[in-house]
Amino acid sequence: xxxxxxxxxxxxxxxxxxxxxxxxxxxxxxxxxxxxxxxxxxxxxxxxxxxxxxxxxxxxxxxxxxxxxxxxxxxxxxxxxxxxxxxxxxxxxxxxxxxxxxxxxxxxxxxxxxxxxxxxxxxxxxxxxxxxxxxxxxxxxxxxxxxxxxxxxxxxxxxxxxxxxxxxxxxxxxxxxxxxxxxxxxxxxxxxxxxxxxxxxxxxxxxxxxxxxxxxxxxxxxxxxxxxxxxxxxxxxxxxxxxxxxxxxxxxxxxxxxxxxxxxxxxxxxxxxxxxxxxxxxxxxxxxxxxxxxxxxxxxxxxxxxxxxxxxxxxxxxxxxxxxxxxxxxxxxxxxxxxxxxxxxxx
Ligand SMILES: Nc1ncnc2c1ncn2[C@@H]1O[C@H](COP(=O)(O)OP(=O)(O)OP(=O)(O)O)[C@@H](O)[C@H]1O
Ligand SMILES: [Mg+2]
Numbered sequence: 392x393x394x395x396x397x398x399x400x401x402x403x404x405x406x407x408x409x410x411x412x413x414x415x416x417x418x419x420x421x422x423x424x425x426x427x428x429x430x431x432x433x434x435x436x437x438x439x440x441x442x443x444x445x446x447x448x449x450x451x452x453x454x455x456x457x458x459x460x461x462x463x464x465x466x467x468x469x470x471x472x473x474x475x476x477x478x479x480x481x482x483x484x485x486x487x488x489x490x491x492x493x494x495x496x497x498x499x500x501x502x503x504x505x506x507x508x509x510x511x512x513x514x515x516x517x518x519x520x521x522x523x524x525x526x527x528x529x530x531x532x533x534x535x536x537x538x539x540x541x542x543x544x545x546x547x548x549x550x551x552x553x554x555x556x557x558x559x560x561x562x563x564x565x566x567x568x569x570x571x572x573x574x575x576x577x578x579x580x581x582x583x584x585x586x587x588x589x590x591x592x593x594x595x596x597x598x599x600x601x602x603x604x605x606x607x608x609x610x611x612x613x614x615x616x617x618x619x620x621x622x623x624x625x626x627x628x629x630x631x632x633x634x635x636x637x638x639x640x641x642x643x644x645x646x647x648x649x650x651x652x653x654x655x656x657x658x659x660x661x662x663x664x665x666x667x668x669x670x671x672x673x674x675x676x677x678x679x680x681x682x683x684x685x686x687x688x689x690x691x692x693x694x695x696x697x698x699x700x701x702x703x704x705x706x707x708x709x710x711x712x713x714x715x716x717x718x719x720x721x722x723x724x725x726x727x728x729x730x731x732x733x734x735x736x737x738x
Pocket of ligand 1: 409410411412413414557558559560561562581582583607610611614687688689690691692693694715
């Protein structure tokens with residue numbers, strides 16, 4: 392539990408982790424108040440598109456919508472795929488986090504996390520969305536920096552640390568020291584790619600077409616970064632549409648099959664980390680040997696991912712305790728505590 396900091400005025404400033412899969416909002420002085428899927432359901436009537444649901448309600452509709460309704464994820468692969476819809480989503484979450492419109496004593500400052508590779512156009516769209524939702528000042532903070540602060544790394548000190556944030560759309564690898572990124576790289580491989588790989592493997596091997604919600608469920612239940620030692624490992628049932636008979640069907644899938652399906656994506660992430668280590672200045676590399684690698688993001692929770700990464704790098708690896716919340720927590724703390732002012736950039 393976090394104790395309230397008595398030296399921080401209750402200003403109701405907000406930090407937003409605008410993720411490909413989940414959006415979290417942190418209110419200064421309160422902590423994380425909102426955690427919802429980054430999904431918007433759109434309805435088209437008479438050629439006009441309007442929002443039908445946003446967040447958890449919209450996710451329930453995914454893959455189950457009638458013809459005129461579409462549940463979409465406005466951020467895909469770590470970038471904004473649909474700026475207009477993304478703006479509406481950001482606005483909705485900001486208003487919801489504030490408990491409705493117009494109750495604020497003053498207009499808040501808002502810090503929004505962006506992937507290190509985001510373009511100026513994307514940053515501008517994000518700023519506009521926050522401003523139209525009432526933000527007085529918009530700060531940008533790099534996702535990796537926020538993740539590191541949230542994981543409790545000493546980012547303001549002259550000590551090199553490596554953070555690997557595995558989200559739904561991207562994996563961000565960064566080496567941090569003195570409130571800055573000494574090295575950063577991002578690869579468009581994350582949880583979504585693993586889900587896709589599982590769906591493709593099941594279609595090929597079992598002639599069964601499964602939806603993305605089912606693919607993710609399989610990953611969460613039996614996914615693993617390393618093939619099980621004892622043959623097939625755990626098994627589970629998966630339902631979808633039988634492509635041969637054209638009717639609903641069910642198959643049994645094993646942990647070994649899932650591990651094989653996702654191996655390529657897992658290896659791509661590991662290769663990105665190895666590449667980052669090769670590009671690290673010697674003094675920082677020495678620090679990383681001491682400190683180890685910190686993993687954050689939902690993807691870090693994949694079973695055996697930490698041990699696979701540790702084996703490949705020969706370094707100690709830890710998964711941050713609150714892996715799914717690190718980015719939002721870190722961005723929130725950066726807003727609350729002036730020691731982190733250097734990590735906030737003008738949008
Ligand atoms: N226990 C788990 N095992 C494996 N994967 C998991 C687990 N829990 C969550 N995930 C995956 O983590 C991903 C979501 O993580 P997170 O919320 O960090 O992403 P995001 O911040 O929305 O994405 P990005 O940072 O790429 O924009 C999803 O793909 C989800 O399936
Ligand atoms: Mg993220």
